[in-house]
Amino acid sequence: MFRISFPAVLLCLVGGLLASNAMAGTPLSYNRVNLSESAQIEVDNDLMVAVMTARAEGRDAATPADEVNRAIDWAVTMARSVPEIKVQTLGYSTSPVYEKNTIRGWRVSQSIRLESTDSRSLGDLVGRLQSQLQMQSLGYEISDAQRRRHLDQLTDEALARFQARAQRIARTMGRSGFRLVQVHVNDGQHAPMPVARGMMMEAARADFSVAPARIEAGSQTMTVNVSGEIELRED
Template identity: 40%
Template sequence: MPRFVRLIVTAFVPVFAVAVPATAADDTPRYNQIHFQVERSRPVDNDRMHAVLNLTAEDDNAARLADQVNRTMDGALKTAKARPKIEVRTGSYRTWPVYDKNKIRRWRATQELLLDGSDFAELGNLIGQLQEHLQVGSINFSVSPSRRATVEDELIAQALDAFKQRAELVRRQFTARGYRLVNVSINTGDGQPVPMMRGMAMEAMDKSAAPPALEAGTSILSVNVGGMIELQ
């Protein structure tokens, strides 16, 4: 999730002349306040992989269908949990009737198995193994929270430096003695994960499939700093 930090700064930038700050009751019009923003971004290698596998089945008997889905998913969970480097959890589980001429003819069910990890080779091998009974719904990549935090901290520092440089440029262009920082906000971008494989609802295979070909790619992380200065 993107982080949002808002700072309200009432102190003056120390390298410039200091004016007496206005109080809350001061209604004096301000004509020399300027708002602007800067942005810094960087491509970052994705280091997390997220896979969704689907189990879909149908039967004319709802109880028999539920038993089939539950047994198959239980086996898939045991196989996945045998690999401690991979985070495993189940997703949505739905059962619904299939009608023909306004009558229920059979039942259909689907359940998701969600896999996450940073060892792409290990996760790819597991997916190939599970494709004996499950189908790949999607595979996505993203930047891990720890790497995101590190990169965003670096980008925040760069963006704040760029903001101060832009403020100094504005001051010089208006031949002002100095400026006061009225407010500043810092916003981080989403860095959306890159979808690499979708719509792979292949038929279940008779044996373990070869691991899928994977390329993690990159995500663009960005920081936007916007604020207002008051020229002195």
């Protein structure tokens, strides 16, 4: 003879009711469509960016550190004398130099970042600084002010295209409209465009008067992507 446990039956009934209520509380979704749109524009690079490095080696850590410190201090002072140029010091590094598993000396380096919308002034400064610093990278990017200005315009345009396409889909499917379920806006990121690095690194080995590099700013494509999901109305 089988025995039926009342608590077990009660637990099953309660579990079933909870599951039924949970399903009833979850609205069913039909007629959902995923779509995406974008807007883009070609923008002239207007911000010149240079990264320059001072390096030195010596048998003790103090000697190359002093040499690098003096070179960076000189470079920062030179940069600050030009109002149109913004200067920022970057990472400082001290590392041992090994020979046959024995430390034979120390290598010290530090970099600075220079940026300006006045490419002529920055190009002239870079040429002067190469008497003591080496060129790490040199390129152009879009300034924050110009990026923000175009970003607002592109966002409005991309969203308008998204809405127009959603309306077109609803109309083509014979529906009166749509409900927006979710939407994502992605404006992307643009890295600086390095140029003429090899040429400038070679020029850094010269003694003083280094001619300014010829660099074309070029342009970049700014893009805003909008993607999302809509639900077509039944009525």
